[in-house]
Amino acid sequence: MSTQESDGGTARVIPNWDSCIDCGACEVACQRTWDLPPESDRIKVVALAHGTEEETSKPMQCYNCEDAACIDVCPTEALFYRDNGTVRVDADTCIGCHYCAVGCPFGAPQYPDETVPDAEESSPLGAKSDGLMDKCTTCEPRQEHGLEPACASECPTDALIFGTPEELEEKMEQDGIEVPFTDEAAQIIFGDDAEKITGGS
Amino acid sequence: MSVEVTFELPYTQWDWQVAVYVALLGLAGGAYLTAYVADVLSHRLNAPEYGRLASSGYLIGLAGILIGPPILLSHLATPFRAMLVPLSMTNFGSWMTIGAYMLGGLAVGTVLMFAWTSFGKARPSAPEVATDGGSAKAATGDRTVGGVRGIVSRVGLLDTIDTVADTTRPSGPARLGLGAFFGLFAAGVLVYSAMALGSGPYDRVPLWDKTFLLPVQIFSGLGAGLVAAVGLTAVTERSLGRELQTAALSGAGLLVLALIALVVTVLALPAQVPEAQSGVDNLVGSYAWLFVGVGVVVGVVVPIALTAGAALGQRRDALAPSGATTAYALAAVCVIVGKVALTLSYLLAGEFTPIVLPM
Numbered sequence: 001m002s003t004q005e006s007d008g009g010t011a012r013v014i015p016n017w018d019s020c021i022d023c024g025a026c027e028v029a030c031q032r033t034w035d036l037p038p039e040s041d042r043i044k045v046v047a048l049a050h051g052t053e054e055e056t057s058k059p060m061q062c063y064n065c066e067d068a069a070c071i072d073v074c075p076t077e078a079l080f081y082r083d084n085g086t087v088r089v090d091a092d093t094c095i096g097c098h099y100c101a102v103g104c105p106f107g108a109p110q111y112p113d114e115t116v117p118d119a120e121e122s123s124p125l126g127a128k129s130d131g132l133m134d135k136c137t138t139c140e141p142r143q144e145h146g147l148e149p150a151c152a153s154e155c156p157t158d159a160l161i162f163g164t165p166e167e168l169e170e171k172m173e174q175d176g177i178e179v180p181f182t183d184e185a186a187q188i189i190f191g192d193d194a195e196k197i198t199g200g201s
Numbered sequence: 202m203s204v205e206v207t208f209e210l211p212y213t214q215w216d217w218q219v220a221v222y223v224a225l226l227g228l229a230g231g232a233y234l235t236a237y238v239a240d241v242l243s244h245r246l247n248a249p250e251y252g253r254l255a256s257s258g259y260l261i262g263l264a265g266i267l268i269g270p271p272i273l274l275s276h277l278a279t280p281f282r283a284m285l286v287p288l289s290m291t292n293f294g295s296w297m298t299i300g301a302y303m304l305g306g307l308a309v310g311t312v313l314m315f316a317w318t319s320f321g322k323a324r325p326s327a328p329e330v331a332t333d334g335g336s337a338k339a340a341t342g343d344r345t346v347g348g349v350r351g352i353v354s355r356v357g358l359l360d361t362i363d364t365v366a367d368t369t370r371p372s373g374p375a376r377l378g379l380g381a382f383f384g385l386f387a388a389g390v391l392v393y394s395a396m397a398l399g400s401g402p403y404d405r406v407p408l409w410d411k412t413f414l415l416p417v418q419i420f421s422g423l424g425a426g427l428v429a430a431v432g433l434t435a436v437t438e439r440s441l442g443r444e445l446q447t448a449a450l451s452g453a454g455l456l457v458l459a460l461i462a463l464v465v466t467v468l469a470l471p472a473q474v475p476e477a478q479s480g481v482d483n484l485v486g487s488y489a490w491l492f493v494g495v496g497v498v499v500g501v502v503v504p505i506a507l508t509a510g511a512a513l514g515q516r517r518d519a520l521a522p523s524g525a526t527t528a529y530a531l532a533a534v535c536v537i538v539g540k541v542a543l544t545l546s547y548l549l550a551g552e553f554t555p556i557v558l559p560m
Contacts, residue, residue: 017558048558067402069401069402069403069405072294072295072401072402073295073296073297073400073401073402075290075291075292075295075297075298076282076283076289076290076298077291077292093282094278095278095279095280095282095283095289096277096278097276097277097283098214098215099295099297102211102214102215102401102405102406103401103403103405104405105403105405105556107209107553111278130278131279132278132279180558181558182556182558184556185558188403
């Protein structure tokens with residue numbers, strides 16, 4: 001299992017579309033683990049192809065993009081890359097302008113009105129909310145204890161897999177998991193490692 | 202099989218407050234630039250009416266700057282933090298940062314240019330200039346500029362501000378040189394009024410495509426700024442001479458260019474950017490009342506008809522001064538309302554680009 005100290009690239013949570021049964025366990029695991037307010041959706045099961053015969057619901061969260069649009073557009077540099085490549089928000093710098101939400105291709109930024117408990121103490125775990133930007137943190141405190149992010153850990157069908165690009169490539173190959181991203185999306189998320197995920201498709 | 206993902210609409214992130222802010226800063230940038238041109242013409246042609254138009258334009262710009270940013274701040278989670286621009290806005294790759302600094306420069310320039318053209322015995326375009334050392338009020342008679350001189354006079358600060366303005370005002374060419382410098386900020390604000398929506402690395406909202414949005418915002422900002430200044434000059438200065446008529450026709454011309462840019466957007470944007478089709482459909486469908494009805498008809502077509510009609514009517518002696526004043530004033534109100542409606546309709550009609558995910 002990867003941790004934030006991994007040197008094989010940034011560890012991320014990505015979906016296994018075929019396994020998701022829309023049970024919402026990932027949302028509950030995230031909120032319960034970090035005692036988040038009910039309106040906080042660091043991971044959210046969203047409807048895809050809404051209104052069509054192919055309508056289905058799948059989990060989406062911040063992918064900690066290699067080429068993060070949120071960082072590009074943030075006027076106050078509240079969003080930044082950690083040394084391990086994950087994207088974080090500094091609650092003391094964010095002004096809650098929502099520019100990152102308009103820039104993010106995956107709809108990850110959110111702005112809960114309620115306060116996220118203990119956010120300051122576990123900084124840079126996440127924002128304090130109160131209308132400021134908040135997002136998935138890949139549960140770094142759990143990783144420090146050798147645990148996977150709560151959503152991936154508690155998903156009953158292994159619909160969320162976690163690891164560095166190399167580890168994800170290996171898991172996808174081993175379990176026959178279909179590539180969950182288009183080339184464009186994979187390039188945004190993984191940058192030079194995109195081919196490891198898409199298999200050069 | 203590929204499935205498209207669409208999350209929330211842009212309006213759930215940026216609402217009417219952002220629309221009003223973007224519209225008013227476009228108006229402010231356009232008003233400053235057209236006022237500056239009038240200022241230069243006043244100086245070169247020795248035409249006081251252009252000078253009075255310039256004062257009105259700077260005042261319109263000042264009003265946009267005073268009203269727009271506070272409305273944006275009310276949208277933010279931490280407005281006081283955002284107000285510390287030099288400390289908080291540090292990412293110069295973000296158009297919001299660029300825009301904030303441009304707006305700051307324009308604010309300084311607008312205050313100075315308005316003060317120098319509207320106050321002081323030796324202000325440009327003063328109706329009369331005292332040479333006997335009399336008071337500023339005596340020197341300028343009872344005439345007011347944009348009504349502001351009257352207000353300032355009533356609170357007893359006119360002589361003081363007149364003195365400050367006369368003391369600090371550079372010579373004509375130097376003042377106009379400074380005005381040109383601040384004009385760069387005004388141009389930047391005008392561009393920002395488009396790039397505030399049309400920037401970002403992935404063009405998430407195809408309706409806000411900057412290639413099409415830039416001409417719309419630039420021409421509508423310039424046209425709205427000039428027509429609003431003409432209306433204000435007509436009402437407060439009772440100044441309806443040939444220079445004002447020329448300005449009115451110029452304003453109408455700029456609005457015609459804005460109208461062309463809007464028509465081109467509706468007709469050509471979906472062909473150039475197919476993902477923008479749904480946004481354009483929203484503009485002319487769900488939000489047609491706001492976009493077509495208020496934004497285009499009330500905000501562009503009616504002001505074109507009123508200003509051009511009044512100016513041509515005056516030149517043919519077919520329109521009484523009171524009728525022309527009413528037409529210019531009505532056009533000014535319409536163009537400001539329409540500018541806000543246009544921006545608001547762009548925000549309401551925009552949709553995020555769906556990310557196609559293989560399923």
